[in-house]
Amino acid sequence: xxxxxxxxxxxxxxxxxxxxxxxxxxxxxxxxxxxxxxxxxxxxxxxxxxxxxxxxxxxxxxxxxxxxxxxxxxxxxxxxxxxxxxxxxxxxxxxxxxxxxxxxxxxxxxxxxxxxxxxxxxxxxxxxxxxxxxxxxx
Amino acid sequence: xxxxxxxxxxxxxxxxxxxxxxxxxxxxxxxxxxxxxxxxxxxxxxxxxxxxxxxxxxxxxxxxxxxxxxxxxxxxxxxxxxxxxxxxxxxxxxxxxxxxxxxxxxxxxxxxxxxxxxxxxxxxxxxxxxxxxxxxxxxxxx
Numbered sequence: 001x002x003x004x005x006x007x008x009x010x011x012x013x014x015x016x017x018x019x020x021x022x023x024x025x026x027x028x029x030x031x032x033x034x035x036x037x038x039x040x041x042x043x044x045x046x047x048x049x050x051x052x053x054x055x056x057x058x059x060x061x062x063x064x065x066x067x068x069x070x071x072x073x074x075x076x077x078x079x080x081x082x083x084x085x086x087x088x089x090x091x092x093x094x095x096x097x098x099x100x101x102x103x104x105x106x107x108x109x110x111x112x113x114x115x116x117x118x119x120x121x122x123x124x125x126x127x128x129x130x131x132x133x134x135x136x137x138x
Numbered sequence: 139x140x141x142x143x144x145x146x147x148x149x150x151x152x153x154x155x156x157x158x159x160x161x162x163x164x165x166x167x168x169x170x171x172x173x174x175x176x177x178x179x180x181x182x183x184x185x186x187x188x189x190x191x192x193x194x195x196x197x198x199x200x201x202x203x204x205x206x207x208x209x210x211x212x213x214x215x216x217x218x219x220x221x222x223x224x225x226x227x228x229x230x231x232x233x234x235x236x237x238x239x240x241x242x243x244x245x246x247x248x249x250x251x252x253x254x255x256x257x258x259x260x261x262x263x264x265x266x267x268x269x270x271x272x273x274x275x276x277x278x279x280x
Contacts, residue, residue: 050187055154058195065199067139094165101169113169117162124158128151135147137139 001064004080008060011088015052019045040099051120052091059083059127066134075130083126090119139202142217146198149225153190157183178236185232189251194224197258204262205269213261220258227251 001009022045025038063080074080097112139147160183167176201217211217231247233239 050192054192055187058192061199062195065203097169110169110171114166117165117169121158121162124154128155131151132148135139135144135151137141137144 002074004074004077004084005060005064007084008056008063011084012053012056012060015048015056015091019048019053022048036103037099040102041095044095044098047094048091051087056087059087062131066131067136069134075133079126079130083123083130086119086126087123090116090123093119140211142214142221143198143202146194146201146221149221150191150195150198153186153194153228157187157191160186178238181235182232185228185247189224190228194221197221197224200262204265205267207264212264216257216261220254220261222254223250223257224254227254 022038022041025034026042026045028034029039063074068074093112093116097109097116100107100109101113160179163172163176164180164183166172197217197220201211206212227247227250229247230243230250234241234244234247
């Protein structure tokens with residue numbers, strides 16, 4: 001498994017643990033009074049699961065398993081690393097910005113959500129561009 | 139990669155682009171306000187990413203890597219049918235709420251998605267087995 005695939009897979013496992021942990025804590029809201037910030041994390045927790053865990057696991061395994069090119073086995077490595085960095089930076093920005101924006105709507109935190117969306121979108125584009133050429137027969 | 143896998147993976151990459159674009163728009167709207175109509179794209183965002191991207195990538199890769207039966211992939215027509223139903227279902231179920239289409243369009247879309255799962259199950263079930271012995275690695279001597 002190439003190093004970047006290991007980073008993708010390990011990060012995805014961390015996100016799986018964190019998202020399930022957040023859901024468990026939010027489930028406790030039925031029993032105990034939780035800080036409002038914990039409840040405001042719900043949409044971010046959902047995306048940590050689907051983007052941080054599932055999508056990132058797919059990206060890592062695709063990077064590892066898809067047919068390799070002779071000249072550049074994994075496509076553009078800088079682009080692949082940028083994909084990894086942008087996706088994770090975007091997710092973490094959402095994890096911080098979304099509860100802040102929910103709790104303090106007039107606090108000027110909304111830009112973090114917009115920036116998070118752009119970073120994740122760039123990661124998606126980077127992944128598609130780098131993977132497209134590796135979809136082929138023998 | 140066999141042709142079906144190439145189609146499925148390319149389609150799933152197309153869907154991840156569409157889904158991430160919709161997601162970025164939704165997130166930007168939540169943060170800075172784009173247009174109230176943007177929220178209507180949420181169901182399409184969900185369908186496109188969960189089924190068009192993730193499920194379709196899983197189908198394509200499973201079709202490629204699962205053990206074969208006598209060097210063949212078995213009932214291929216069912217796998218093609220699954221792709222057809224899945225893609226039709228994603229668009230019908232995703233666009234129906236976004237465009238305010240009648241409820242039966244959503245039901246048809248969901249029906250297509252369920253049909254896709256059943257068709258792919260019919261295809262893949264015989265391939266869920268141990269690989270042929272000659273393809274297994276010898277036991278480690280270390």
